[in-house]
Amino acid sequence: MAKAAEYLIGFFSIILRIGLMQTNLPKWLQSRNEVVTPLTSWERVEEGLALQDQHISPYSGDLFHETPLALRGLKIANYCPWGVSGFFLLIDIITMVFLRKVAVTFREHLLDDQNVNKETYSPKAESLLLTPKQLSWLPSVILAVHALNPFSIMTTLALSTGAITNLAILLAFYYLIAGNRLLCTLFISLATYQAFYPVVFLVPAGLQFYKNKRPQSSTKSYVSREAVTSYFETCSLCFVFLGLLLGASFLAEGSWEFLQSTYGFILSVPDLTPNTGVFWYFFTEMFDHFRTFFVCVFQLNAVVYTVPLAVKFTEKPVFLMYILLVLTAIFKSYPSYADAALYFSLLPLWKHTFSYLRNTLVVAGMFITCMVLAPILYHLWIFAGSANANFYFAITLTYSTAQIFLVTDILFAYLRREYDLYHGTEHKNADGTKAQIVLE
């Protein structure tokens, strides 16, 4: 039953995307700067391919920002059935396959985790315990959310190469849960090679693989010698892969020129085309004198939350990785809807904590409002000339705020459920009245 539903949803999602590809929506989306960024625009890939055909280095100009291996890999897109759209549809199908796999593995992971810790839970928290029956629909739910996720639909239709990075991150996420260190580090390094920010996923990966290796009964700390060795192994594996990828790029390209156009472009943020992020408006206003300092601050902001979160969620690396995924999607230098696509598709993994969410209405309202208003305010600013940059900036700021509300809400819900697991669902004061739990 559940299996049939999964296939049905997958089929529906493909039909929906093919149907939408026939309209003039893709063409419009390809020009939307909320959907494609200079890093992920297919137009620029075509430019790069054309330059390469002419034996001109695509990195000699400042238009092309894909990595050299991606450039060579994306050549095959033109030979796919239905051309480039077919290629991105294929990417989407593979994404769906792995989303399903993630859901299945995650389901077992949740139940295993629960069985291990069951003894420590409060007996009054029985109603919170998950059952296999409850979770049996998880793959279908994930697939359904992905099928209707407007962000992922837009990413596929707009031919954003962010979909490929997303796939690499998803694979890393999958192998993290599945406990395959080699493949997980490989995909983290691939994603890092493509987009740089996924490098932070090394932290949850290091924690998870140490946790897996450690015998269940022992209560060794995460700062022991053994732990550090394990972290080191994970990191070095990843860096070896990354080194290989960069080396291969050097061999293919014949120079290190590409580093400036890819990672240099990501880190120093020279392109201030409006997007959904927090960088562009701030740096258009910035005096050049302070620019370097604030670029450093903003880039640090994108990754700095890894440290406190890693301390807090040492025992929950999977959740840590998810939160980091959302945070980098908010604070990276060129974010787009493609980044939101992945974490929205994975959101139902935490379905068991949703009853603790408190701002669903506000956050949902903010997201919908942003999606509707962003193109309209852009039109008023650029085409009609009646509004100005502040209008569009206001909406991108709202979008970032909505994402931050979402991530804090998920964090809170997760912690709140954990608390209830250990303390029971009924909270009473000393005098027997109903108590309320407040986060301080």
Place this chain on the structure above:
Amino acid sequence: MGLLTNEQSRNRVVSLLVQHNQKLSVLVYLAGISWFFALAYQPLNAATYFSENALLPGLVESHLPSVFLSVLQYKEQVEQEAKRDPKVTLQDWVYKKFDSLGIETFQQNFSVVYPFRSLSSKVCWMSAPLRPWHRIQRISVHIAGIKDASKPYWSKDIIFLFSDFDEIGAMAWLDAYHETASQYILTNGLEGRSGAIQAAINLELPLDNINYFNLKLEGLNGQLPNLDLVNLLVRLCQKEGARVAIHHSFDKRLSYGGDSFDNYKSSLKTMLKMMWYQASGAPSGNHGLFQKFHIESVTLQGVAKKKGSHDITTAARIMEGVLRSLNNLLERFHQSFFFYLLPSTNRYVSIGMYMPPFGLMALAGLIKISFVVFTLTCHGLALWKVSQMQTNAEKKEDTKKDGADESPDKDKEKDVEGMKYSLKDEAKTAVDESKDNFEDEMKTAEPLTNKGVLTILPVFLVSMLMGWMAHQGPELLTRIVPRFRIQTEDMIIYSLFAIFTAALAYPKLMTRKSGSPSTFVIDWQLLKSIALIGQTLALTTISLLNISQAFFLTAFMVPVTTLVRPSQQKIFRWIQMLALVFVSPLSLMFLVGLISAWPQPSTFDLLLQGYTNCKELIFLGVMDSYLFNAWTETIITAVIFPIWLLFWAIPWVDAVNSL
């Protein structure tokens, strides 16, 4: 963040909203609408001023000769020409005249392919003669004369455009100038071209003397020209001693002082007139299409009177002033305001002033959502409630089966998460109790067959489909029209009527399908909250594009849609349905037709004329959306209509069985 993490302060806000939502939403709506109308009151709006100093309107010193002898000859010349050789069109004459003055002159032809095949099966060429707007020509010729007099201060090109067929002609030229291809207006390219156009003044001048000048500002889709340009025209008219009006309504003389009631009445009238034109989304003059291309434009209309005090000289001087001011402009118009309403020629209401009252009006709906949602679930959208309750039910079963072997006494473990939690007394309010009671009721009211997203999904899909049909219907239907031999105009309105009637019947039709004996049972609270969110979002979005349209839609729709709910009493049900029909898009259109037909000698005449106007209005709306890419038709059919349909289902809901 306090509101996000502290449940206590949150609950207080929520409970306030829940307890008083009915009163609050009525209050907020009334406050909003009265504040909006109060904006026309002089102390509440601001005096216009020049934001762009480069315009320097005061510095212009006229170089026009005081007497135009040559002007008067042109009219006679044209008439003579026409008598001598009827084949010579006005076009040719203008062409020759301009050419002889040494100005680069080009002619452009265009044709219109009508979107509706039945109007004309083939391309029809439009090369009919120009309308005899002699005055325009005279003024233009004279300004051309100034330029020729090689005054050193002209730094910009001036383009004189004589166009046929009102807006279509202007559109054809603009399309050709900017090389944007249109599907329906085909043009041949322009031979001459200049740079980016900064501003355009459209002149509509009569043959006789001018009594006063009338300004038309509203462009396509409710866009307005920069307020500086309007100010400039007003100032220059006043400088020439000419009276100037907005939509034929003059400023009240300030003899009573600015804040008198008479003054307020006249200001309100002017503001509403402007809003009326803006709300249509259609350009109020030939200038309207220029705004689509980022060109600030205004129509200056001279209103004739036999013994008008101003002759052609005044108009010419005003034009000279405008052109010379624009000549000084260094940048595009970017200062001053683009979003404003004018209660008089020298007062304005900016976006910062009108958005708060509008926001209040739209908020009335949102307050209601908070009620609907929060009574269903303390936190979050009602969507989750269903799954939550189902899982609860499942949990109960499961725990009965295998929930016995849990080790006790583990609940004392403190601060497992390293976070500091503290237990606090819950602030018990009456509302919390009622909320609890409500939830208990909900639990007893199982099974949940009439709850959840699935019950409203059909309603949702039908509304969307109806919206799509209303949007696409006219075009699809007119393809088969020739067989029926009905006029296209009638066809469009009949097809819309048909779709509307079908849409009215849809709750009735769905009733029979829903199994249980003739009841229409859906989760109406969820439906209403989704519809209210959709409505608020749509109205807010429209308010950014076209505040007047959004205002009128909000003023009519929000009170009805906010208060609508299923009722057990038939009379209330009928009243609600009538109210809903009254605010439906089609009846609003008819209302517009009636108002524009006012006054008529008898009620019957009024209704008839109203119907004719309404028909014409819809036809023009549809045509504009094809020819000029106007959005009004799309907004009404594809956005407002489906949202209205969602509300339409609510009074049909069987109140007894749904809760």
